[in-house]
Amino acid sequence: MSGGWCAGGLLLLSVSLTACGDDAYITRIQEEGKLVVVTRNAPTTYYVGRDGDTGFEYELISAFAEELGVELELVMSDNPGNILGLVAEGEADIAAAGLTRTKQRQDRVLFSDSYQDVTxxxxxxxxxxxxxxxxxxxxxxxxxxxxxxxxxxxxxxxxxxxxxxxxxxxxxxxxxxxxxxxxxxxxxxxxxxxxxxxxxxxxxxxxxxxxxxDPQPLAWAMPANADGLQDAVNDWLDQYEEEGQLQALINQYYGFIEVFDYVDTRAFRRKVERVLPQYQKLFQEAGKQYGIDWTLLAAQAYQESHWNRHARSPTGVRGIMMLTQITAKEVGIQSRLDPKQSIMGGAKYLANLRGRLPEAITEPDRTWIALAAYNVGMGHIYDARKLARNQGKNPNLWHDFRDVLPLLSQKKYYEDLRYGYARGSEPVRYVRRIRNYHDMLLQALKVE
Missing domain, CATH: 3.40.190.10 (Periplasmic binding protein-like II)
Structure with missing residues (x-):
């Protein structure tokens, strides 16, 4: 990367905006106190996760907005042509949407230096x-x-x-x-x-x-008259990369890919014999304390981590019950890698989710929907309930609810919902696999 705005980077922004370069665009952004960014509602860009707004592009652009000292205002669009159009027409300051920098696109807008290559x-x-x-x-x-x-x-x-x-x-x-x-x-x-x-x-x-x-660069797009903003972005990206923060963010989202949920019956049975005995009393204790079948908790934990106390995902969730830091704090545990704390915390969180659902939802639907909330977040559950009613389905019945959840990944449905895009098929598969593991566990333990 190379920047040509100001020696010393964006730290000079707070001192003097008139010291160098074409700073009119930066001045206007800081005077208005906001950076308008168009992005995609998708897992590699921006989405609402268990604990709020997240996504690679969202975290990267949020860090830049923080450096500028302004608020971030997001505009959603799925079509790359529309995204570039909003930038070209000056309706957005930056497109942070996982766009590849191509010659054809460079005829319309300015692009930053690349922050990641893809093929x-x-x-x-x-x-x-x-x-x-x-x-x-x-x-x-x-x-x-x-x-x-x-x-x-x-x-x-x-x-x-x-x-x-x-x-x-x-x-x-x-x-x-x-x-x-x-x-x-x-x-x-x-x-x-x-x-x-x-x-x-x-x-x-x-x-x-x-x-x-061949490998192609991902970059942010900016209006053709935003040379000062382009230089500021490039200087900041240089600094962000030199400090190791860019690579840390890439590692968080893409550094390693582990598939925890690929069903392998033989592997499951081996772990029931060899691993489950280490944690069975903890599952039983947590189940008794929070009113949840311990075998169901164990099945959920297998789906989350394959009963690996050291498990972690690219997004930072950890432990047997794969808790986020925010969830761990919410349920009052100190170490997500401690099996007892993780199992107790996961059981408490699931019980809390179950308790937040409307009283009209009865068992077993209440548990299945709570499990879906554990996976995708309660906000998307509320959206799916609204969508179910709009579709003429019963939001209190899992067999109706599971038909609606996948629609949260389709723009014509999610664009009018409060929490936006969600990979709605994932919680459906999540619940189905937990139920499959639960059935296999009951069979293996010969529990009636």
Missing amino acids: QQVVCHRRGARPSGPEDLVGLSIEVPAETSYVEQLNRLQEETPELAWEVHPEHNTEFLLEKVWKRKLDCTVGDSNIVAVNQRYMPELSVRFELS
Whole structure:
């Protein structure tokens, strides 16, 4: 990276905005006290998690806004063309939306230095099509989101392989099409490597067949007249990278991918025999204290961590019950890696969630919906209840509720909901797998 704004970086912002460069844009932002940022409501950019706003792009742009000393105002858009349009027209100061910096896009807006490289990957189902190059895509059903760099790359490849064909979707994003491949309703799609890596954690049957492009830079987009802002961003990115904070953020979200929820019956039975006895009394104690079947708590813990007391995820949740720092503080535990504290904390949190649900929800639906809240957050549960009513379904019955949750990942549904995008299929799979593990555990223990 290289910056050409002010020697010494953004620390000079608070001292003198007139010392160097074209600072009119920065001055206006600081006078208004806000930075308007357009982003995508998606797992690699911005979403509402268990403990509030999160996402790689969100954390990165929040750090920049904090350095400027201004509030962050987010604008949501899923279509890259619309995102770039908002920036080009000056309706947003920055697009922090996981955009690749391409020559075609640089004709419209300014871009920052790159903060991460990605490659475009062709993704198919593990038991489906096995293309090894562009020519093998001929005859397959392929869909990609509209106005993306994927379309640009496919257009270039079509010059060499005229028979290559695909369908473009103006409404569907990469995450939606990956899920469509996972459900075997589509042969293949294209996704940036960071998006694919995150989604493979939840849909392990997705398989990368080959790289469609060379590495491409992700960067923030800014209006064409925002040279001073561009220089300020580049100087700040230099500083952020030199301090090791950029790499730490990348490691948090993409540093390692572990799939905790891939069902392996034989592995589960081995762990029932070899690992569960270490923690069985703790599950029994927690179950008794919080009124939860201990075998269900054990099944949930297996889904969360495979009963690994040292388990951790890229987003920072830890321990047997995979608690966030905020949740651990809420339930009053000091060490998430201590098995007793983690199990007690997880049981207390689940009991709290169950207690927050409307009285009209009876068992066992109450427990299934509480488990879904443990996974996706109570805010999205409230959104799904509203959506269920709008769809003419009963929000108090799990079999109706589970049909609605996946709709939270579709723009036409989530854009009017308070908490926005959620990977709604994940809590459905989460509850289903806990119930499967629970059944297998009861069978293994011969518990009636």
